[in-house]
Amino acid sequence: MKLSRLMPLLLITLLGNAMQAQAGEVSVAVAANFTGPMEKIAPAFEQATGHKALVAYGTVGKFYAQIKNGAPFEVFVSADDTTPARLEKDGLAEPTSRFTYAIGKLVLWSAKPGLVDDKGEVLKRGGFDRLAIANPKMAVYGAAAAQAMKQLGVDVALEPKLVYGENITQAYQFAATGNAELGFVALSQIFKDGQYAPGSYWLVPPALYPQIRQDAVLLMRGKDNPAATALLTYLKSDAAKQVISAHGYEF
Amino acid sequence: MLLSSGDLQAIWLTVRLAGIVTLILLLFGTPLAWWLARSKAWWKGPLGAVVALPLVLPPSVLGFYLLLAMGPNGPVGQFTQTLGLGLLPFTFWGLVIASVFYSLPFMVQPLQTAFEAIGERPLEVAATLRASPLDAFFTVAVPLAMPGFLTASILTFAHTVGEFGVVLMIGGNLPGVTRVASVQIYDHVEAMEYMDAHRLSAVMLVFSFLVLLALYAWRPKPVRGA
Numbered sequence: 174m175k176l177s178r179l180m181p182l183l184l185i186t187l188l189g190n191a192m193q194a195q196a197g198e199v200s201v202a203v204a205a206n207f208t209g210p211m212e213k214i215a216p217a218f219e220q221a222t223g224h225k226a227l228v229a230y231g232t233v234g235k236f237y238a239q240i241k242n243g244a245p246f247e248v249f250v251s252a253d254d255t256t257p258a259r260l261e262k263d264g265l266a267e268p269t270s271r272f273t274y275a276i277g278k279l280v281l282w283s284a285k286p287g288l289v290d291d292k293g294e295v296l297k298r299g300g301f302d303r304l305a306i307a308n309p310k311m312a313v314y315g316a317a318a319a320q321a322m323k324q325l326g327v328d329v330a331l332e333p334k335l336v337y338g339e340n341i342t343q344a345y346q347f348a349a350t351g352n353a354e355l356g357f358v359a360l361s362q363i364f365k366d367g368q369y370a371p372g373s374y375w376l377v378p379p380a381l382y383p384q385i386r387q388d389a390v391l392l393m394r395g396k397d398n399p400a401a402t403a404l405l406t407y408l409k410s411d412a413a414k415q416v417i418s419a420h421g422y423e424f
Numbered sequence: 425m426l427l428s429s430g431d432l433q434a435i436w437l438t439v440r441l442a443g444i445v446t447l448i449l450l451l452f453g454t455p456l457a458w459w460l461a462r463s464k465a466w467w468k469g470p471l472g473a474v475v476a477l478p479l480v481l482p483p484s485v486l487g488f489y490l491l492l493a494m495g496p497n498g499p500v501g502q503f504t505q506t507l508g509l510g511l512l513p514f515t516f517w518g519l520v521i522a523s524v525f526y527s528l529p530f531m532v533q534p535l536q537t538a539f540e541a542i543g544e545r546p547l548e549v550a551a552t553l554r555a556s557p558l559d560a561f562f563t564v565a566v567p568l569a570m571p572g573f574l575t576a577s578i579l580t581f582a583h584t585v586g587e588f589g590v591v592l593m594i595g596g597n598l599p600g601v602t603r604v605a606s607v608q609i610y611d612h613v614e615a616m617e618y619m620d621a622h623r624l625s626a627v628m629l630v631f632s633f634l635v636l637l638a639l640y641a642w643r644p645k646p647v648r649g650a
Contacts, residue, residue, distance in 0.1 A: 232614055234613065234614030234615060234616055235613070235614060237616060238613055238616070238618075302510070302511075303514060303596075305596070308597060308611065308614070310611065310614075310615045311611070311614040311615045311616075336514045336596030336597070336598065337596055337597035337598070338596075338597075339592060339597065339610070339611075339614065343592075346491070347513075347596065350491055350492060350495045350497075351495050351496040351497055352491060352494070352495045352496070352511060352513045352514070352594075353514075353596075
C-alpha cells in the first residue's frame with residue numbers, strides 16, 4: 174500500500190475531526206412537550222454556532238432518574254421548574270444557570286371540529302366518553318389539567334371518563350387518534366407555526382391552573398463544555414424566542 | 425404492609441390478565457399450532473410468519489397499530505361499535521385482546537414443536553385402532569405433547585406478566601382496569617417514588633425467577649406408551 178497516496182485522505186480526516194472537536198457537541202435532554210420547537214432550534218443552533226446538539230426527548234421523571242444515575246446529559250430542558258431545582262439541590266446542576274425559557278399553556282382540544290366550544294362548556298355539558306390527560310402525578314400539564322377541572326368544579330363528575338397518558342405526548346396521541354374525544358394538551362402540540370391543528374379547542378384561562386414555568390439548566394457534566402453554555406445562551410436569543418412563541422409558549 | 429393497596433391491585437390485575445390470556449390462547453392456539461404442525465398447505469409458511477411477528481415487532485409498533493385499529497376510525501373499532509360494545513382501548517378486554525396478539529407466538533410455537541415431535545406414527549396407529557381424529561388428538565397427541573402444553577402455558581403467562589409497551593400504548597393507565605404491575609412500577613419511577621418502585625420491582629423479580637425455575641427445574645417427561 175502506498176502511504177503517500179493515503180496521506181491527503183488521512184490529513185483531511187484528521188483535519189475534519191479537529192474541526193469537529195472545536196465545534197463541539199452537546200448532549201441535551203428535552204421534555205416531551207418541547208419536541209416541536211426543539212426540532213427547529215437544534216439545526217438553527219448548529220447553523221449559528223457550529224455546535225451540534227444531540228437531543229433526547231422524554232418525560233421529566235425518566236430524565237431525572239437517568240441524570241441522577243450518571244446519564245451523560247449536559248443540558249436539561251425541563252417541562253417544569255421543580256425538577257431542575259431538585260437537580261440543583263442534588264448537586265447535579267450548576268446553581269446559577271437555571272432560567273425559565275418558556276411558560277406553557279394548557280388547552281382543551283378535540284380532533285372533532287365543533288365539539289369544544291370557546292368557553293369550555295363541553296366539560297359541564299358532557300356528550301363524550303373519554304377525556305385524556307397527562308398523568309397528574311408526574312406531568313406538569315397533567316397536574317395543571319387536574320387543577321383546572323377542580324377550579325371548574327367538574328373534577329368529580331369527569332373522573333370516570335379520564336384516561337391517563339404517561340406524558341403530554343401520549344395524552345395528545347389518545348385525543349388525536351380519536352380514542353378519547355377530548356384531551357387536555359399543551360398548546361404547543363396543536364399550535365404550530367402560528368396555525369392551529371384541525372379540530373376544536375379551548376384555551377384554558379391561566380387563572381384556572383398554576384403557571385407552567387418551564388426551566389432549562391446546565392448540568393454538572395456540561396459545566397466545562399462551551400457547546401453546552403452556548404446552547405443555553407442560544408435558548409435566550411431572539412431567534413429561539415421567535416420559534417418558541419410560534420409554538421404557543423409565552424415568556 | 426410491604427405493598428400499598430394500589431400495588432396489590434396492580435398485581436392482582438396482572439395475574440388476572442395473564443391467566444385469562446393463557447386460557448384464551450390455549451383454546452385458540454392449540455388448533456392453530458396443530459394445523460401448523462400437520463398442514464402441507466402453501467400458506468402454512470406465511471401464517472407461521474404472521475404468528476411469529478410479535479416476537480420481532482417492537483411493542484410500540486404493535487401498540488400503535490392496535491390503538492389505530494381499535495380506535496373510532498379503525499376497522500376493529502368500527503366493528504365493536506356496530507356490535508354496541510363501544511371502543512376497546514382503555515378497557516380490560518381491550519388489554520386482553522392486545523395481549524393475545526402479543527403473546528401468541530409464545531403459545532403456538534412450543535405447541536407446534538411438540539406436535540411435530542410426535543410425528544405421524546402414533547396417530548396412524550390410533551387410526552388403525554378405529555380412533556376418530558378427535559379421539560386420537562385428545563387421547564394420543566395431547567398426553568404426548570403435555571410438556572409442550574406446560575412450557576407454552578408458562579411462557580405465555582410469564583410473557584403477558586412482563587408486557588409493558590403495548591399496555592402503555594392502549595391502556596390509559598386506569599387503576600384496577602389497565603394499570604398492571606409493570607405500568608405501576610413505571611409510574612413510581614416517573615413520580616420519583618423510588619422506594620415504592622423498589623418494592624414492587626423486587627416482587628416482580630422474585631416472581632419471574634420462580635416461574636422460570638418451575639419451567640427449567642420441574643419439566644415432566646413426556647408420557648410414554650399412551
